[in-house]
Amino acid sequence: MTQQSTSLAAGAALPTVTKAITQETIDAYALAGGDSNPLHTDPAFAANTQFGGTIAHGMLLLAYVSEMLTAAFGEDWLTGGRLKVRFRAPARPGDALTCAGTVTSVEDGKTLCAIECRNESGEVLVSGEAEVSRSSI
Numbered sequence: 332m333t334q335q336s337t338s339l340a341a342g343a344a345l346p347t348v349t350k351a352i353t354q355e356t357i358d359a360y361a362l363a364g365g366d367s368n369p370l371h372t373d374p375a376f377a378a379n380t381q382f383g384g385t386i387a388h389g390m391l392l393l394a395y396v397s398e399m400l401t402a403a404f405g406e407d408w409l410t411g412g413r414l415k416v417r418f419r420a421p422a423r424p425g426d427a428l429t430c431a432g433t434v435t436s437v438e439d440g441k442t443l444c445a446i447e448c449r450n451e452s453g454e455v456l457v458s459g460e461a462e463v464s465r466s467s468i
Contacts (some may be wrong), residue, residue, distance in 0.1 A: 348399040354424040363364035386421035399430045416459030427451040
């Protein structure tokens with residue numbers, strides 16, 4: 332797991348990660364994370380909320396973003412990565428998500444990336460910036 336992409340320069344695209352969101356995925360994440368909020372796990376309850384149905388945990392989406400960053404930077408992401416994001420819209424069962432990013436700068440041992448997670452309609456669900464301190468530049 333010591334993959335490192337020292338060749339990523341400003342303007343380079345990060346490898347994309349595509350995932351399908353299902354109610355089963357949301358339920359499994361709720362169980363693993365100990366978050367059984369009915370907004371995520373109870374379709375009847377969630378139908379009566381402002382969202383009109385269940386939504387995925389924000390941290391589940393960030394796990395997919397982290398998977399993308401791990402694919403790009405390997406151990407450097409896992410040991411020296413920082414993420415600053417905004418949640419813009421919810422992910423729902425049936426959504427096909429794509430996490431993507433672009434290197435915006437590389438200097439002083441740090442790589443900055445613009446990242447986002449979109450659904451199949453192109454709606455931005457999460458956007459932000461990742462910073463990776465790289466051990467071997």
